[in-house]
Amino acid sequence: MLRLYKIRNGRIRELEVDPKNLKRQVAEADWIDCFEPDDEERDILQPLLQTEVPDADDVEEIEASARCFVDEAGLHVHSLFLVQTEGRHKTVSVACILQSDRLITIREDEVVDFRLLRMRARRGQVECRDIAGLLVTLLEQKVENLADVVEDIHRQLEEVSHLVLEDEDAELEDAIGQLAKLEDSNGRIRLCLMDTQRDISFLLKHLREHPELTAICREVMRDIETLMSHSTFLFEKINFLMDSTQGFINIEQNQIIKTFSIAAVVFLPPTLIASIYGMNFKYMPELEWLLGYPAAIFLMVCAGIAPYWFFKRKGWL
Numbered sequence: 213m214l215r216l217y218k219i220r221n222g223r224i225r226e227l228e229v230d231p232k233n234l235k236r237q238v239a240e241a242d243w244i245d246c247f248e249p250d251d252e253e254r255d256i257l258q259p260l261l262q263t264e265v266p267d268a269d270d271v272e273e274i275e276a277s278a279r280c281f282v283d284e285a286g287l288h289v290h291s292l293f294l295v296q297t298e299g300r301h302k303t304v305s306v307a308c309i310l311q312s313d314r315l316i317t318i319r320e321d322e323v324v325d326f327r328l329l330r331m332r333a334r335r336g337q338v339e340c341r342d343i344a345g346l347l348v349t350l351l352e353q354k355v356e357n358l359a360d361v362v363e364d365i366h367r368q369l370e371e372v373s374h375l376v377l378e379d380e381d382a383e384l385e386d387a388i389g390q391l392a393k394l395e396d397s398n399g400r401i402r403l404c405l406m407d408t409q410r411d412i413s414f415l416l417k418h419l420r421e422h423p424e425l426t427a428i429c430r431e432v433m434r435d436i437e438t439l440m441s442h443s444t445f446l447f448e449k450i451n452f453l454m455d456s457t458q459g460f461i462n463i464e465q466n467q468i469i470k471t472f473s474i475a476a477v478v479f480l481p482p483t484l485i486a487s488i489y490g491m492n493f494k495y496m497p498e499l500e501w502l503l504g505y506p507a508a509i510f511l512m513v514c515a516g517i518a519p520y521w522f523f524k525r526k527g528w529l
Contacts, residue, residue, distance in 0.1 A: 214253055217243035217333060217346075224338040224346070226330060243346050245326060246318045257316065261285045261309065279305075279407075280414040286311035287418055289347065292407040293323045293354060294361060294400060301361075301397040303404060308347055315346040325354045341424070348415065348425050348432075351408060355435050358401055358408075362442055365394055365401070369449055376457050384464075387457050395450045402443045409436050474523055481515030 214234070216227040219242045227237060238244055238256055246253060279290040287310040292303045307318040319326070329350065332338045340349050372394070376387050412429050419425045489498070489508045498504040 213247045214238065214249070214256075215245040215247070215330065216241040217245070219243075219340050219342070219346075222339055222341055223336050224329075224333040224340050224349070225336070226333050241314060242343055243315045244317070246316065247322070247326075248320055249318065260311075260314070260316065280411060282418070285309055286316075289411050289414065291351065291354070291411050292404045293319075293325055294358060294404050295321055295323055300393060301400045303400050308350065310344060310347050313343060315343055315350075317350070325350070325357050328357065329353050342422075344419055344422055344425055348419075348428055351411060351415075352428065352432055354404070355408060355432055355439070358404055359435070359439055361397070361401055362439055362446070365398055365446060366442075369394055369446065369453070373449075373453055376453050376460070384457050384461050388454065391450055391454050391457065395447070395454075398443055398446045398450065402440065402447075405436050405440055405443065409433065409440075412436070474520075477523075478516050478519050481519065482512035485512045485515055 214229060216229055216237055218225050218227055218240075224243070227241060230237060235256055238260070244257070244260075246257065249257065279288075281288050289308045289310070290305050291308060293306050295302050295304050304319065304321040304323065306323065307316075309316040309318075317326075329338060338349060340346055368390070372387055372390050375390075376384065412433050416426055416429050419429070485508060489504075498507075501507075
């Protein structure tokens with residue numbers, strides 16, 4: 213799917229795609245957003261790139277030289293974006309190719325940053341003066357969305373904190389599962405921030421002739437550094453809550469083992485008495501004793517009460 217955008221009066225505007233005039237519209241567009249392009253769309257883009265359209269494997273390369281570089285097609289930035297699926301977050305790489313007269317983005321997943329930017333563009337809320345500003349605006353939108361996700365994780369972490377530290381009836385095993393998800397999401401956010409930091413540093417080297425854009429890039433870098441610090445704080449809090457949860461679970465398990473241990477000790481003396489008088493020897497002094505059975509019961513009760521009273525007095529119960 214191709215979505216086309218044009219810069220008009222300093223703002224990004226989405227164009228209505230006409231399948232009959234698609235090639236002409238693509239050639240005139242300032243921003244071409246390719247979402248899961250098919251073979252026909254790739255054939256349309258190939259003349260603009262002067263090379264083959266990068267596939268998913270090329271975009272996912274992790275080497276710095278394969279993610280930010282310049283060639284005959286233009287300035288390439290393969291940037292990590294955050295995607296949420298079924299309650300979890302994952303990262304996807306988007307190929308951004310900046311040319312002198314257009315920006316081309318190629319992606320294989322639906323990314324919330326593009327959807328938000330598209331919605332804002334339809335309302336005329338996205339300011340942009342030139343083609344290079346498109347890429348900077350996209351990265352700026354990405355950092356803003358990451359900041360929102362960090363705030364959301366912090367809010368969820370506060371709920372888990374109340375669950376672990378204050379709710380006496382909480383299911384601590386569920387809390388561990390929630391903390392594991394939050395830790396994974398926070399790690400992916402940090403990965404996106406580090407990747408964006410590298411992208412902005414790369415752009416600062418190649419956009420020196422655009423002082424307004426370099427100023428925006430430096431401001432975005434400061435925002436990233438702030439979010440990195442917040443991400444570190446979240447990691448520390450998650451680890452603290454994870455340790456606390458495991459400690460509470462161990463205390464509960466120790467209490468259960470303690471209960472069984474005390475029960476075993478309490479019932480051990482009565483069991484000993486019952487075992488003695490349960491032996492089947494022919495000659496036993498109390499065998500024909502009239503009060504033998506009541507006396508044995510009395511001894512077993514006293515033998516059970518005595519250790520219980522002792523443990524209670526020591527404060528072990």
